[in-house]
Amino acid sequence: MVAYIEAKNVNLIFTPPNRMPVTALKDFNISVGEGEFVSIVGPSGCGKSTFLNVLLGLIPPHSGEMAINGKRVSGPGQDRAMVFQEFGLLPWRTVLNNVELGLELKGVATSERRPVSQKFIEMVGLAGFEGHYPHELSGGMKQRVGLARALATDPDVLLMDEPFAALDAQTRDIMQAELLRIWQEAKKTVLFVTHQIEEAVYLSDRVIVMTKRPGRAKKIIDIPLPRPRDYEMRVTQEFNDLKLQLWNELKDELTVHGNG
Amino acid sequence: MNDFVYKWRNPIFGSVSVVLFFLGWEALLTWAIPLNPFIMSKPSLIFEGLWLEMQSGQLWSDLLISGQPFIFGFGAAIVVGIFVGTMMGWRARVGYALDPLLTALYASPLVAIAPLVIIFFGVGVSGKAILIFVLCVFPFVFNTYAGVKSVDRLLVNVVRSLGGNERDIYLKVIVPSVLPFIIAGARYAIGRALVGILVGEFFAATAGIGYRIAWFSDMFELSRMFGYILVMMVVAVLFTEGIRWAERAAFPWRVGM
Ligand SMILES: Nc1ncnc2c1ncn2[C@@H]1O[C@H](COP(=O)(O)OP(=O)(O)OP(=O)(O)O)[C@@H](O)[C@H]1O
Numbered sequence: 001m002v003a004y005i006e007a008k009n010v011n012l013i014f015t016p017p018n019r020m021p022v023t024a025l026k027d028f029n030i031s032v033g034e035g036e037f038v039s040i041v042g043p044s045g046c047g048k049s050t051f052l053n054v055l056l057g058l059i060p061p062h063s064g065e066m067a068i069n070g071k072r073v074s075g076p077g078q079d080r081a082m083v084f085q086e087f088g089l090l091p092w093r094t095v096l097n098n099v100e101l102g103l104e105l106k107g108v109a110t111s112e113r114r115p116v117s118q119k120f121i122e123m124v125g126l127a128g129f130e131g132h133y134p135h136e137l138s139g140g141m142k143q144r145v146g147l148a149r150a151l152a153t154d155p156d157v158l159l160m161d162e163p164f165a166a167l168d169a170q171t172r173d174i175m176q177a178e179l180l181r182i183w184q185e186a187k188k189t190v191l192f193v194t195h196q197i198e199e200a201v202y203l204s205d206r207v208i209v210m211t212k213r214p215g216r217a218k219k220i221i222d223i224p225l226p227r228p229r230d231y232e233m234r235v236t237q238e239f240n241d242l243k244l245q246l247w248n249e250l251k252d253e254l255t256v257h258g259n260g
Numbered sequence: 261m262n263d264f265v266y267k268w269r270n271p272i273f274g275s276v277s278v279v280l281f282f283l284g285w286e287a288l289l290t291w292a293i294p295l296n297p298f299i300m301s302k303p304s305l306i307f308e309g310l311w312l313e314m315q316s317g318q319l320w321s322d323l324l325i326s327g328q329p330f331i332f333g334f335g336a337a338i339v340v341g342i343f344v345g346t347m348m349g350w351r352a353r354v355g356y357a358l359d360p361l362l363t364a365l366y367a368s369p370l371v372a373i374a375p376l377v378i379i380f381f382g383v384g385v386s387g388k389a390i391l392i393f394v395l396c397v398f399p400f401v402f403n404t405y406a407g408v409k410s411v412d413r414l415l416v417n418v419v420r421s422l423g424g425n426e427r428d429i430y431l432k433v434i435v436p437s438v439l440p441f442i443i444a445g446a447r448y449a450i451g452r453a454l455v456g457i458l459v460g461e462f463f464a465a466t467a468g469i470g471y472r473i474a475w476f477s478d479m480f481e482l483s484r485m486f487g488y489i490l491v492m493m494v495v496a497v498l499f500t501e502g503i504r505w506a507e508r509a510a511f512p513w514r515v516g517m
């Protein structure tokens with residue numbers, strides 16, 4: 001496999017003023033192939049969001065190399081888009097204008113970006129809410145706006161930080177199916193952070209298990225389930241074995257008393 | 261009918277109390293207490309006097325004269341206040357350095373230095389404009405400061421990650437975040453500006469609303485004096501309600517305004 005996204009010995013230390021420094025990533029290594037769907041699981045606070053932010057180009061690492069398609073990551077780029085864990089919707093923009101933000105920043109004309117944003121608003125099931133402001137939406141609806149915004153920019157690399165965490169179970173199932181469809185049609189590379197083991201198994205080609213902070217990639221588990229995946233797969237023996245394997249890797253990293 | 265009442269209930273209830281207030285005042289001084297025109301007046305006389313002031317053109321020329329220092333002082337307060345507040349919010353050290361001093365000045369009753377300002381800068385437009393500036397600049401400074409500090413880093417990052425440059429961050433995140441704070445500051449500042457006009461003109465002036473109020477008071481023309489005070493009240497209400505209305509129109513995304 002040729003590495004499309006490659007992180008080599010990435011170290012990142014937060015130095016908040018008047019606080020102890022926090023090592024969020026320590027010798028973090030991963031390698032993701034083009035068009036791969038890779039999930040990242042790990043205990044809360046282990047550095048998953050931090051890693052995505054570094055890959056997005058928002059936080060420069062203290063040391064180490066990070067490259068996408070052979071190009072070193074030195075700042076944000078339009079080949080990538082993130083679905084943010086905390087949504088990051090602009091409160092003064094309607095749903096439509098939020099979804100359009102990426103295209104607007106790319107300089108796409110209004111007449112061209114309207115149908116694109118409309119398409120993704122419908123895809124995430126928010127048709128009829130185009131004129132609503134974020135404070136008029138539920139948590140799950142906000143999250144879907146963030147999803148539509150990232151998809152509308154049609155990035156090669158989709159970084160998703162617990163993108164379905166705020167959704168109800170049924171909407172989550174629908175969104176998972178939509179995501180798989182888009183991923184397969186548009187040949188995107190997806191990095192998907194989740195706390196749900198079942199979700200990770202269902203969606204991914206491979207799952208990266210991270211250690212507790214300072215986060216490292218501890219174990220990579222292949223998910224050899226056939227594609228396209230369907231809902232019934234979730235009740236097969238093979239699926240449950242994979243879930244169990246993932247759980248066994250993860251449980252050693254979970255401590256009740258937080259992140260020390 | 262019910263729909264109509266429901267839609268307009270705020271202005272209806274609001275006006276009822278105002279009308280009752282004036283009726284009560286009129287009734288009290290007509291039937292209950294004999295009117296001593298040297299110390300009191302009543303609405304019928306006040307409105308009559310106001311009418312005469314309007315017809316003679318006196319009221320309008322006074323408004324015009326008081327308006328000038330208001331516009332200069334308030335305008336300068338907006339520009340300087342936003343600039344200083346932005347600096348304080350952007351450069352942490354500037355913020356730390358200026359915060360205590362400016363907070364003390366903001367909290368103290370600065371009208372007290374009105375005589376001094378007039379002595380330094382004279383009785384013309386500039387003295388009054390400076391007084392208004394001194395009173396109004398602080399709400400702009402502190403609201404801008406609070407606004408800049410409250411800009412959500414995440415939103416800056418969102419715009420950056422989607423390919424936005426510095427200018428995009430400024431126009432699409434910072435300005436819309438800070439603007440509501442500045443407009444709210446303007447609402448406080450208006451009240452202080454009106455006090456500034458009155459006090460400035462009480463001390464030294466030959467015309468203007470404040471001057472006229474002081475003069476009528478000296479002349480025991482209480483009906484006329486109350487008429488002018490009424491005008492100031494109307495101006496204050498128009499300004500603050502106007503800003504409130506503009507806020508609702510411009511920031512429909514603000515919750516609970
Ligand atoms: N801006 C910051 N300043 C200081 N420390 C930070 C900052 N951002 C994150 N951290 C710290 O870095 C560590 C990793 O945070 P991160 O958000 O990456 O965790 P996470 O794996 O995404 O957790 P979760 O699953 O709860 O979202 C945490 O200990 C956190 O306290």
Ligand SMILES: [Mg+2]
Nearest residue numbers: 048049085161
């Ligand atoms: Mg996170």
